[in-house]
Amino acid sequence: MNNNELVAKLWKLCDNLRDGGVSYQNYVNELASLLFIKMCEQTGQEDDLLPEGYRWKDLKGKVGIEQHRFYKSLLNKLDGDHHAIVQAIFLNATTTITQPAQLTELIDSMDKLDWYDNDGTGKARDDFGDMYEGLLQRNANETKSGAGQSIPHAR
Incomplete structure (x- = not known):
């Protein structure tokens, strides 16, 4: 699957975020955090970039509230990581x-x-940047058109 196809599929996941009340401006940040952790697994760079116990398999291995708490902890841990790339991506991440x-x-x-x-062949580290840029572009295009805005429904 090429990067454009992956970006389209990742963007489709934003329906999940929007339906859960995540603002349109936060789509890319949420997806980028998860995408980076997943890409480390896919590219075999977890040992180099992510601390033991804070990897995709650790996140995926939890469910419900435990997973949600762990995810917040993971973001906090990676914010203070020693690796420059990881720290740049997760700086002040919430x-x-x-x-x-x-x-x-x-x-x-x-x-x-x-x-x-x-x-x-799997994705390379450069592909993360391309996918991130693709998500930013989709966000910019959708924001301009006003698509994806959540309208409160009367209950």
Whole structure:
């Protein structure tokens, strides 16, 4: 799957975020945090970039409120990480996801994506930057058009 296809699938996950009350401006930040952790797993760079116990498998291995608490802890831990790349990505990182089930659904959906190109090769570190830029572009385009704005419903 090429990067454009992955960006489209990742952007589709924003429906989950919007439905859970995450503001439109926070879509990219939420996806980028999770995407970086997932990409470390996919590229085999977890040992180099992420501390033991704060990796995709650790996040995925928890459910519900436990997963949500762990995710907040993970963001805090990576904010103070010694690796410059990790620290830059997670500087002052927080989550606006308030519903644990929403986070679990997002993580499960990301985990099911096909992260490999048609030639069977996985994504490289540069691909994270390309996907992040693609998400930023989608965000800019959607913000300009006003799409994706949540309108409160009367109950």
